[in-house]
Amino acid sequence: MKTGALAAIATAVPVAWYTAAQAQTSKPRNAGFYRFKLGQFNLATISDGVLAAPAAAFAGDVTPEQLQAVLRQGFQSETLTPDCNILFVDTGTHKVLIDSGNGNLGGDTAGKLLENLALAKISPTDIDTLVITHAHPDHVGGLTDPAGMLLFPNARYYVPSVEWQFWMDSKVSLPKVRMPEEAKQTVIAVAKKQLTAIQDRVTQFKVNQEIIPGMTALSAPGHTPGHVALRIVSGEASLVHTADVVHTHTINLWNPDWQPIFDADPEQAAATRQSLLEKIAIDRTLMFAYHFPFPGVGHITPREAGGFDWEPVSWQFEG
Numbered sequence: 313m314k315t316g317a318l319a320a321i322a323t324a325v326p327v328a329w330y331t332a333a334q335a336q337t338s339k340p341r342n343a344g345f346y347r348f349k350l351g352q353f354n355l356a357t358i359s360d361g362v363l364a365a366p367a368a369a370f371a372g373d374v375t376p377e378q379l380q381a382v383l384r385q386g387f388q389s390e391t392l393t394p395d396c397n398i399l400f401v402d403t404g405t406h407k408v409l410i411d412s413g414n415g416n417l418g419g420d421t422a423g424k425l426l427e428n429l430a431l432a433k434i435s436p437t438d439i440d441t442l443v444i445t446h447a448h449p450d451h452v453g454g455l456t457d458p459a460g461m462l463l464f465p466n467a468r469y470y471v472p473s474v475e476w477q478f479w480m481d482s483k484v485s486l487p488k489v490r491m492p493e494e495a496k497q498t499v500i501a502v503a504k505k506q507l508t509a510i511q512d513r514v515t516q517f518k519v520n521q522e523i524i525p526g527m528t529a530l531s532a533p534g535h536t537p538g539h540v541a542l543r544i545v546s547g548e549a550s551l552v553h554t555a556d557v558v559h560t561h562t563i564n565l566w567n568p569d570w571q572p573i574f575d576a577d578p579e580q581a582a583a584t585r586q587s588l589l590e591k592i593a594i595d596r597t598l599m600f601a602y603h604f605p606f607p608g609v610g611h612i613t614p615r616e617a618g619g620f621d622w623e624p625v626s627w628q629f630e631g
């Protein structure tokens with residue numbers, strides 16, 4: 313990206329931000345952000361809205377009867393509406409977003425990140441660090457506007473090095489993903505386009521490396537080859553952002569071995585899911601889940617029948 317273009321973004325973004333905030337006043341709606349504390353850090357879940365997906369897509373290898381039993385127990389229908397929860401972290405030194413949501417790629421119910429940041433009184437120009445867990449469209453679509461301009465013009469972008477190399481390779485393929493070839497090609501094209509858009513501002517990182525003080529990448533491969541979770545620590549308090557290790561608080565949390573159709577390596581993803589969730593449950597760590605019901609903050613406990621139960625936190629009303 314040329315310097316002139318960057319300068320243009322810096323002036324364009326606040327206008328878009330303001331317009332988005334104004335648009336919100338016309339229609340009644342619920343809160344699109346939720347603030348909470350983690351030690352000395354101020355965090356917020358910023359909603360990017362919801363997607364719509366068939367429940368069967370999260371359980372590619374089970375019978376309809378097995379899936380129906382879970383949906384009935386979880387009071388869910390055959391179409392799920394996974395949330396897209398973006399974690400904002402203000403460490404006092406850095407203002408961080410983890411992933412960028414869908415942008416204009418997720419339909420009318422998604423792509424709400426800028427609107428909800430505005431409602432939370434956070435400007436995109438304030439974000440100095442944007443950490444990407446993996447390069448799927450619902451996580452990197454919101455890096456740019458439809459014209460390809462960066463929406464977080466002052467950010468440094470942190471991408472797992474394995475993830476960067478996988479998608480930017482000239483011969484990417486997704487042989488184990490059980491989606492139509494056309495859909496796979498779209499996923500690949502979006503990853504390449506969005507990573508290319510940030511390439512002049514990227515720092516690649518490795519797992520177990522501290523990205524900024526208080527934030528460390530955890531190995532979590534399978535959903536994509538370079539997919540990571542993140543550990544955030546402030547004083548005695550800690551949280552694990554599980555990104556797309558687990559997609560639903562019912563189907564995949566109760567049955568970590570059930571395989572969503574979009575995992576790059578379903579076996580590896582299931583092994584990652586089981587081991588990371590087990591550790592979180594044993595350590596009783598606070599968990600943040602990108603696709604769980606808003607605001608995606610809670611704990612997990614082992615279930616007698618196998619898998620884990622989701623225990624959402626009580627809201628903190630005083631920031």
Ligand SMILES: [Zn+2]
Pocket residue numbers: 448450451556602603
């Ligand atoms: Zn996702």
